Amino acid sequence: MTDIFVNQTLTTLDPPPQTWGDLLDRLDQDAGRDGVLIAAAHIDGVDVPAFRNPDMTVHRLSAVGRVDVETASPVAFVRRCLRDSVTALEQAADVALGLSTVYRGHDVTAGHAGLTTLAVELGGLASIVATLNGLGIDLKAVSADGMTAPEHLDALGGVLTSLVAAQESEDWLTVADVLEYDLEPAIRHWITLLGMLVS
Numbered sequence: 487m488t489d490i491f492v493n494q495t496l497t498t499l500d501p502p503p504q505t506w507g508d509l510l511d512r513l514d515q516d517a518g519r520d521g522v523l524i525a526a527a528h529i530d531g532v533d534v535p536a537f538r539n540p541d542m543t544v545h546r547l548s549a550v551g552r553v554d555v556e557t558a559s560p561v562a563f564v565r566r567c568l569r570d571s572v573t574a575l576e577q578a579a580d581v582a583l584g585l586s587t588v589y590r591g592h593d594v595t596a597g598h599a600g601l602t603t604l605a606v607e608l609g610g611l612a613s614i615v616a617t618l619n620g621l622g623i624d625l626k627a628v629s630a631d632g633m634t635a636p637e638h639l640d641a642l643g644g645v646l647t648s649l650v651a652a653q654e655s656e657d658w659l660t661v662a663d664v665l666e667y668d669l670e671p672a673i674r675h676w677i678t679l680l681g682m683l684v685s
Contacts, residue, residue, distance in 0.1 A: 489552045492516075507543030509553065517557050525558035525566065564621060568684045571614045572677055578607040579673040586666035589658045597661070601653070608646070611676060615639060623683070630678040638679060642672045 490497045492513065503509035510524065517524055527537035530551050536542065547553070558566065581604050588597040615635075618625060625635035633641065645668045652660040 488547045488550045491554045493557055503547060505543065505547060506545040509547065513555060522557040522559055523563045524555050525563045526556040528554040565684055567614055567617060568680050571610065572680050574607055574610055575673055575677045578604055579670050582665045582670040582673060586662040589662035594658050628679050628682045630675045635679050638675050645669050645672050
């Protein structure tokens, strides 16, 4: 029997859900009636950031002792996501700058691993943009350096294309230049843009 806590209050569901997907569907319905969203989930004390991942929906609850979920208003949820994204992007900008130094050195092996990590962080930016669009937030309403958020997203895509092309041709000095002079400033623009939405 799985104990289910919503905002630290024990909740009884009848009949008991058998899978994570079933549980999430039912909790989403309850949250929707209350005008809130499921914002976080923990399974047996372990944080599950990707609790909406389709792979999770088939996860059976028979071996789970306790589930904790937290709800938040849509505005509070978006603000939390934006703050988390800003923190991740600040780290990504620092990584990009550090990798530019690596690619100017003699051993670029460490740089390849760093680029993989950086790609994951930037993938998170794409997710938050999709979430904001899905919530009807007008990204054209915020701008930095005379460009709107969608224009900055297009510019970032162009920078990443240049980075991939330089990497594929093994032009490591160009990779370093793109990281330092194009990608790092592009990431900083997004930190500014998302910061505007948090305020």
